[in-house]
Amino acid sequence: METTEPSIDVVESKQCLQISSRLTFIELREFLTLVEQSAVKYDPRYVLKVFRELTPLRRELDAGSLLKVIKQTVPESQTHYGNLVGALADYDDAVMDEDFSVPTPRPDIDLFLHLLVQIFLHDKKDFNRLELFNQKTVIALAQYNERTLDHIAAKIWFYVFRSKEALKDTVSIRPALQTALRTATLRHDNEIRAAAITLLLRSYLLSNDINQAYNLVEKTEFPEQVTNSVVARYYYYLARIQTIQLDYSSANECAITAIRKCPQTKSALGFLQAATKLHILIQLLTGEIPELSTFRDLALEKSLTPYLAVTRAVRLGDLNLFNDALTKYGASLKKDTNYNLVLRLRQNVIKTGIRIISLSYKKISLKDICIKLHLDSELSAEYIVAKAIKDGVIDATIEHKDGYMKSNEMLDVYSTRAPQEEFDRRIKFCMALNNDSVRAMRYPLSTNRGEIKADVDFKEREQEILQYLQEDDFF
Structure with a gap:
């Protein structure tokens, strides 16, 4: 053969x-x-x-x-x-x-x-x-x-x-993680302590135990002197918890920190996408419109398509456009576990529409508002306009007898406290960035110059510091 x-x-x-x-x-x-x-x-x-x-x-x-x-x-x-x-x-x-x-x-x-x-x-x-x-x-x-x-x-x-x-x-692993967290806290083991906290938070979020996650954050102190990848995950989970609990201002700061701490490597692209999606929703929930450059990033453009459609609907205040975006991209939003947060934006869409109407018309009937916002009845339109006036979204009054809304003259924004609050927010962000940069600096192991010169491995250490100082941590 x-x-x-x-x-x-x-x-x-x-x-x-x-x-x-x-x-x-x-x-x-x-x-x-x-x-x-x-x-x-x-x-x-x-x-x-x-x-x-x-x-x-x-x-x-x-x-x-x-x-x-x-x-x-x-x-x-x-x-x-x-x-x-x-x-x-x-x-x-x-x-x-x-x-x-x-x-x-x-x-x-x-x-x-x-x-x-x-x-x-x-x-x-x-x-x-x-x-x-x-x-x-x-x-x-x-x-x-x-x-x-x-x-x-x-x-x-x-x-x-x-x-x-x-x-x-993920429920059965919680006792072991809690034991590891307790042991690491007693031993001052910051890395395992930070890892255990982030993993416990992820376990609670996966099972929608938001109250337990919030209690863990309140009763533990997260160590800051750990690798950036762990810090980024912690602030991402913290931003999601605060968003669910309607604390949008704190959630916005945590989301920005998570994006800034995220390692700029291909292996961390998935996390960067998730953090950016959450940050976009937080901005929309606080009444801000994200910059268009966020959606034009080549690494994020494809994954942010559903959020661009939602942002467009919120910016225009169009309920029909918002409902179309939910119908078309609902499966993708549910996969990202952001569908419930997007549903909260319906009121923002209506508020934006009312704001646009108040800026465009000095007087407008409630019937026309109902038609423009695609509401069910004039009674719903009257209730929504009254709520917007109470929340300070618009400066107007409702003439119930004649059935129309009358917009007041716009005030000078610089006569309010808005510029001062925005300036204060930016100063705090810059100060936090400076403090993080100072803490991230590395110093020689000894301050005695004689001991440093006598160290045989000093030159090797100096070269490695120059080589790896600019590199990101493993994610």
Whole structure:
């Protein structure tokens, strides 16, 4: 019988996979070296560098290279070895004959390998296996208590929650997160503390437990000296909670902070879209019209199409246009969990229409207002106009006997307190931006110039600071 030889394309494909796996293995070994340096030098910048460079490597991460790194790093006698290898058993058929004799790794290396396995299983969408592995990972996490593990442990908790969210069971993880939050608060562990707060808030929002989320915000103090990605998520959740509770002014500030803290990378584009959508709705609910440049951003233009239609309806005060936008983009708004917030804008559309009418007509009958705003009856128009007058939307009076609205002369806006309030708001924003910039500055570890010159690694530290100071944190 003739044996069929593999084609050239198949051979080349196998060779490319082998080369890619070899390069991935080399990069993983470099990551372990940086994690170890971070623990030895007590400098979290090395771990943050690993997180930044890990994002593009995730696409090339394979079970073979990951198993090889584990077997060359963790001894078989350690309990965690079986957990790590067992989680990847079905993803690699290759048999390794080498017998590696390695010492027990540092806790940082051990937990980082657990994190790599979590990421691999998450990207493979094997959430059931990830859930089983997370149970063992949490036990391993409880065995260590070192501050050099904070950033890695915070990422581990994120993927623990992510598996629960994928399995639609975010309630059962709350006791573990609350325990982690209590322990991190006692240990002054800011990273895990911030991660636990944000994950608990997300759990409450997913189940619409707004009161519990608000109580958590009121009874906990969020640490500010953490990575920007966690800060951005916290302020986004806080903005959503305050919007639901009708505190639009505070929600607007939180939404702006979330957008400003969001890392400017492609991996954070989804979060930037969600935060921008929420900010647009908050602006509309406060009576402001978002700038047109917001909708023209190439990275956000397509996703903001429904919100542009809603904004156009609010700006024109056209109820028919608003109802058409709800009908056309209702599914997209529900997917973004913003549909109920958009429904609140119906009153804003009516108020805008009344404001336009009051500026255009000195006198107009309630019947004509009813026709222009597409209302049900003149009685509804009279009630809505009276409410707008009471809220200060328009400056007019209603002649009930003759059935018309009479607009008063416009006052000079500079004779009111509006310019002062706007100027005060801008000053507070600039001061907060300056304070955040000062806190974000990095200083040498020692102020003694003699000790700095005697430090062998000083030049290396200086170069790394210049290189990574402009880079964003991993999201």
